[in-house]
Amino acid sequence: MKAAAQYFKNIWDAVSTTAAGMRITMKYWLFEPSITVEYPDRLGKGIKAEDLAADRYRGFLGLNLSKCIGCLQCMRVCPIECIKITTERLENVRFITRFDIDQSKCMYCGLCVEACPASALVFTKRFEGACYDINELCIRHIKEAVKAAAPKSKAEGQNSENRTGRINEY
Amino acid sequence: MTEFALEEMILNMGPHHPSTHGVLRFIVRTDGEMMLRATPDVGFLHRGIEKIAELMPYESFMPYTDRIDYLSSLNCNLGYALTVERLAGIEAPEKAEYLRVIGAELTRIGSHLIAVGALLLDLGAVTPFVHALRERETYNSLMEMLCGARLTHHYVRIGGVAFDAPDGFIEKALSFVNHLEYEFLDEFNKLISFNSILIKRLANVGIITPEKALEFTLVGPNLRGSGIKFDLRKDEPYSIYDRFDFEIPSGSGKFGVQGDAYDRYWVRIEEIKQSCRIVRQAINQMPEHGEIKTKISKPFKIPAGEIYVRTECPRGELGFYLISAGGKTPYRLKIRTGSFSAMTIIEELSEGVMVADLVAIIGSLDVVAPEIDR
Numbered sequence: 001m002k003a004a005a006q007y008f009k010n011i012w013d014a015v016s017t018t019a020a021g022m023r024i025t026m027k028y029w030l031f032e033p034s035i036t037v038e039y040p041d042r043l044g045k046g047i048k049a050e051d052l053a054a055d056r057y058r059g060f061l062g063l064n065l066s067k068c069i070g071c072l073q074c075m076r077v078c079p080i081e082c083i084k085i086t087t088e089r090l091e092n093v094r095f096i097t098r099f100d101i102d103q104s105k106c107m108y109c110g111l112c113v114e115a116c117p118a119s120a121l122v123f124t125k126r127f128e129g130a131c132y133d134i135n136e137l138c139i140r141h142i143k144e145a146v147k148a149a150a151p152k153s154k155a156e157g158q159n160s161e162n163r164t165g166r167i168n169e170y
Numbered sequence: 171m172t173e174f175a176l177e178e179m180i181l182n183m184g185p186h187h188p189s190t191h192g193v194l195r196f197i198v199r200t201d202g203e204m205m206l207r208a209t210p211d212v213g214f215l216h217r218g219i220e221k222i223a224e225l226m227p228y229e230s231f232m233p234y235t236d237r238i239d240y241l242s243s244l245n246c247n248l249g250y251a252l253t254v255e256r257l258a259g260i261e262a263p264e265k266a267e268y269l270r271v272i273g274a275e276l277t278r279i280g281s282h283l284i285a286v287g288a289l290l291l292d293l294g295a296v297t298p299f300v301h302a303l304r305e306r307e308t309y310n311s312l313m314e315m316l317c318g319a320r321l322t323h324h325y326v327r328i329g330g331v332a333f334d335a336p337d338g339f340i341e342k343a344l345s346f347v348n349h350l351e352y353e354f355l356d357e358f359n360k361l362i363s364f365n366s367i368l369i370k371r372l373a374n375v376g377i378i379t380p381e382k383a384l385e386f387t388l389v390g391p392n393l394r395g396s397g398i399k400f401d402l403r404k405d406e407p408y409s410i411y412d413r414f415d416f417e418i419p420s421g422s423g424k425f426g427v428q429g430d431a432y433d434r435y436w437v438r439i440e441e442i443k444q445s446c447r448i449v450r451q452a453i454n455q456m457p458e459h460g461e462i463k464t465k466i467s468k469p470f471k472i473p474a475g476e477i478y479v480r481t482e483c484p485r486g487e488l489g490f491y492l493i494s495a496g497g498k499t500p501y502r503l504k505i506r507t508g509s510f511s512a513m514t515i516i517e518e519l520s521e522g523v524m525v526a527d528l529v530a531i532i533g534s535l536d537v538v539a540p541e542i543d544r
């Protein structure tokens with residue numbers, strides 16, 4: 001008799017506690033608005049996925065070439081050596097001849113951005129890096145040799161046509 | 171008539187198995203539904219982090235500590251930063267300590283949400299997992315606001331933190347912990363914790379007596395689930411944890427025997443509440459303005475010496491043993507993590523249980539594969 005009572009009590013417990021849980025599930029299903037957004041198609045008109053990221057979002061690295069002084073600090077501090085810079089000196093003028101950032105290796109830690117004394121290296125909000133060839137993610141910021149910016153205050157009044165002043169992102 | 175002798179079957183579970191957390195392999199010897207023994211095979215995620223530490227400057231190793239345990243990266247950051255700071259004799263500014271504690275406790279909440287969610291998912295309850303992930307999403311956005319990354323935060327630096335709290339962060343964090351403590355957890359408990367099917371599956375399963383827990387050097391919530399109130403935040407306060415008022419939840423055999431899987435589950439739910447309390451107090455006490463980072467010398471060198479610093483991670487004690495020979499890089503860095511000791515007890519617990527219970531045991535111990543292997 002006691003065993004039978006326990007048997008039915010177990011069934012009742014399972015049913016009643018599950019019903020309590022189902023009530024919450026139903027509440028969310030029927031009455032609460034959906035909290036997910038469908039990426040990337042239905043984010044809303046004119047909204048890019050990048051716009052949803054926070055201000056400090058650590059996405060792809062962007063380089064403001066007009067500010068870069070070619071000090072190689074960022075290359076040295078990077079733990080996985082995904083920044084490659086070469087500089088050359090020609091008649092006492094420093095040229096940056098290569099500035100590659102391998103975004104497929106980068107772990108977006110931010111050490112290079114912190115190390116940059118000229119604030120030339122910044123994070124952008126871009127994070128969609130899918131491509132067919134992994135080498136496309138090694139971003140070459142410099143096509144031809146660029147004169148390095150002079151350190152600190154001397155930088156004013158030395159703009160060359162190569163330095164556009166915009167952040168070279170892609 | 172043929173006689174049915176005990177027939178042993180050796181099964182391979184993992185390394186890619188949905189109910190092992192991460193890349194983890196078990197060699198399972200079964201007889202029908204009964205488990206004779208499950209032997210864990212670790213090492214699939216070994217990345218040689220300890221060796222990497224010897225090759226790079228102290229600051230540059232910080233992002234790697236994110237990857238010791240990706241679910242509690244900020245706590246790992248904090249542990250490493252404290253180790254280096256104590257050996258170098260640096261003190262972080264007051265405000266930085268508060269920001270660290272807020273970040274670390276939020277990360278603990280996020281980690282426990284995943285831990286209980288994944289345990290329930292392994293047991294076949296998909297809905298609560300989604301509920302837990304919904305809350306974790308808020309935590310992820312908070313951390314994205316604070317430091318720019320959603321998973322591997324890399325927020326703590328040697329001598330402080332990287333950024334000050336942005337506008338609106340404090341209010342959002344406060345409303346998040348209030349929502350969690352006063353609304354979400356009650357609802358979550360109603361949804362699943364007090365469900366009698368869940369209780370049947372977790373209570374009296376995988377019992378770890380306090381003696382056995384000590385024998386296997388369990389740490390963190392697994393140890394507290396066995397009823398031993400040991401929490402480094404209270405027993406050996408680091409950072410500024412001595413300024414907060416919180417309790418240490420421990421297992422008391424709520425629905426079964428002390429130290430069963432349900433106790434470990436329940437300890438995590440309770441710890442979320444305590445973390446909410448700490449975050450709230452830290453926000454109230456935090457100075458409005460102030461330095462967030464002590465300047466460190468460049469190149470950063472530490473005088474020769476050695477130190478062991480342990481901190482309380484969501485998965486238990488995380489210890490860094492650092493030897494410096496006076497150079498720019500560590501001479502040796504040994505990392506001790508909680509998941510590894512939790513892993514060792516699985517073999518013992520798996521004897522003579524049902525196959526389905528093994529999943530509950532692994533889930534309730536909350537092992538994270540990269541933390542085992544480093």
Ligand code: SF4
Pocket residue numbers: 061077078079080081082083101105106107108109110111112113
């Ligand atoms: S973000 Fe980190 S990994 Fe990426 S380039 Fe900078 S230092 Fe290197």
Ligand code: SF4
Pocket residue numbers: 067068069070071072073074075085115116117118119120121
């Ligand atoms: S990006 Fe910054 S750190 Fe790197 S070379 Fe240019 S100025 Fe130096």
